Amino acid sequence: MPIRSPKVAVCLLLLVSFVWGAEFVLIDLAVAKMPTHAFNAIRFCVAAVSLLPLLWFSRHQLQGVRWLPLLSASALLGFMLFIGFYTQTEGLRFTSVSNAGFITGLNVPLVPLLGFLLFRTQVARSVWVGVIVATAGLYLLTMGEALEINRGDMLVLICAFGFASHILLTGRFVDSMPVVPLSILQLIAVAIYSTIAAALSPEPALYYADSTPLTWQDHLQDPIIISSILVAGILGTAYAFWAQSASQQILESHKVALIFAAEPVFAHLAAWLVLNEHLGNQGLIGAAMIIAAMLISELGDRKQKVTVQPLDQTAVISK
Template sequence: MQNKTLYLILLIIGTAFWGISFTFVKVSIGQGSPYVFLFYKFLTAGVILVLVFYKHLKQITLKTLKIGVLISVPLLAGTILQTIGLKSTSVSNSAFITGFDVLLIPVLKFLVYRKKVAAKVWLACATALAGLYLIAVQDSLSLNIGDLWTIAGAFGFAFYVLQVGRFSTEENPIPAVLVLMFFCAAGCFVLALTDTSSVWMPAESDFWTGILFAGIPATAYMYAVQNIGQRYIAEEKIALTYLCEPIFATLAGFLILNETITGRTAVGGLLIISGMFLAEINFKKQIKE
């Protein structure tokens, strides 16, 4: 199996963890400080990655620290803004609005980095985003303050993916990922110190369950796979895999919470998968054949 195909599969598995984690995060932060939750999430992810990749610690250099910080800043901003928004918006709205980064990434890639984006990728993004709309917006989409925070967060995630792509040619991305996790944890810790609603040892078991799920599979696993995978997969195609997130969230709701899967959901899922295939098809080769 080619590295590109392998990491595409691993990324899709990661989007399943992300999709499920929306519910965990919303329940965990409740009325408390989102910064405390995020501090523990990134700290947990960092510790797990150090235990797995401890041999890579000696490869951390000043250059690694610089790269780690440059990819950390937009991820930290995006995560904080999305989590704050999730306190006052629905999971479906959050998933849909965050999905806007699938269009922001090729747009910003073209405007900021002056890199050409293939026409088929634009078509794939539009197709997948239409599918995401059908899944996430069952009735109507109305913007509140939480939605506006989430829109700002989508820009953060888009710049994060572009920054990772910018440094994806580095020989070993893992040391930078380790820096990423602890930088984000430190940033959230500082913000939590300024938040009067911060409770450092919540008694609710849901909080710690959310930390374990969001920290290990949805953060440690996903960001390690993504940073390595972007050595083989273009940024805009990485974004397309993110749109699988609401599909898995819907399936989890059906299997765990007995929620109904509607016709809109089925059609939306088909459009998302179609968008991913469109991005991978070599049209010139197909025409020649």
């Protein structure tokens, strides 16, 4: 059925945040064995293939599609994703998980800020309050007592700009383009960019230079890598970016960013359940502030009339 309710869209994006948070442990283990470019190339190939069945539901929408604008938009969105995923993973090699989590979370305030600077997009005062509260909550949830800027921090800062730009640009494209082809093509673009980057890199494509040489057969027999690719590719990538594209036909970009700010909350919950890690008082306060920020943004917009436009018929969830 078509997605027409903002509440359904919010639930879809919260599920995306949950998947992203829960898969962190698997991906962290996988990229310790397989370099980032190779992992992302396979991950995004799996993601693109897993979305292909949805083309059956949207095949009538392919008639009359303007392919050049669609391919151009997909290449640009894919490049933003490629930059975001690569710099985040690579940055973790040089900085702490806490620093990376907070700096990645800066895409929350960056979305309305870049939207205002680039497109003069006006947002309600309640949204700015929510952004400030969410940023403070992310700090308490992920940071220690001091913030030290290093090479990894700068890489992850680029990641935050990449993800924020992707959210903004998705909001500009989804109203005029079919969601499923747009989602599939941008995932293919990331796989192509990652493959090219792996081929051009002076380092080995399938293993780290200072580790034991590995082949494709070795990786295919590793349950951690296989499970990571399947979970990250199908749920964390294919479903996630289809849900984002479909939901942004109803929700504004800044609201999507605030919902995605719940990702570190779910990541800590997964770590607590799987690794027996605990948030502590500071982390609990930060998580509560993130949830409060989402509520502030939503409740503050209640007085404004919400315009719900008919969704593209390709944005469907099969029963």
